[in-house]
Amino acid sequence: QVQLVESGGGLVQPGGSLRLSCTTSGPAFRNYNMGWFRQTSGKEREFVAAIAWTGRLTRYPDSVKGRFTISKDNAKNTVYLQMNSLKPEDTAVYYCAASNVVAGSLRMEDYADWGQGTQVTVSS
Numbered sequence: 001q002v003q004l005v006e007s008g009g010g011l012v013q014p015g016g017s018l019r020l021s022c023t024t025s026g027p028a029f030r031n032y033n034m035g036w037f038r039q040t041s042g043k044e045r046e047f048v049a050a051i052a053w054t055g056r057l058t059r060y061p062d063s064v065k066g067r068f069t070i071s072k073d074n075a076k077n078t079v080y081l082q083m084n085s086l087k088p089e090d091t092a093v094y095y096c097a098a099s100n101v102v103a104g105s106l107r108m109e110d111y112a113d114w115g116q117g118t119q120v121t122v123s124s
Contacts, residue, residue: 001112002032003026004022005116006020006094006095006115006116006117008020008021008118009118009120010121012121012122014123015086017082017084019080020080020081020083020118021078021080022034023076023077026113030053030074031100032098033104033105034050034072034079034098035047035049035096035098036049036081036097037094038094038120039092039093039095045108046063046092048060048061050070050103050106057103058070058104064090067083083120090120091121092120093117093119095114095116096114097113097115098111098113100112
């Protein structure tokens with residue numbers, strides 16, 4: 001129901017920063033809980049960040065906590081992932097996702113709509 005398009009990925013050196021954007025279209029965007037996931041070849045998709053529709057609750061796994069920040073701008077129909085202090089192990093395809101039933105979930109099953117992904121490569 002919600003169309004999601006990620007952008008902002010690219011090549012960055014270790015210790016650098018990137019900001020990913022996910023623009024959306026569809027009804028009632030401001031009421032959607034949003035999340036970011038990532039996946040590398042041969043591995044299961046991994047939870048990265050989540051934000052409740054109110055924008056007041058965020059959640060991160062230990063692997064990115066303190067380095068990544070998720071935010072949501074309802075006026076622009078956009079969710080962001082600010083990534084700082086990037087490490088080679090952060091290299092992955094990053095996906096944004098939307099849920100209209102669960103806030104702050106780390107489970108893929110709770111997200112009904114997904115973007116196409118954007119590649120992030122952290123390398124010297």
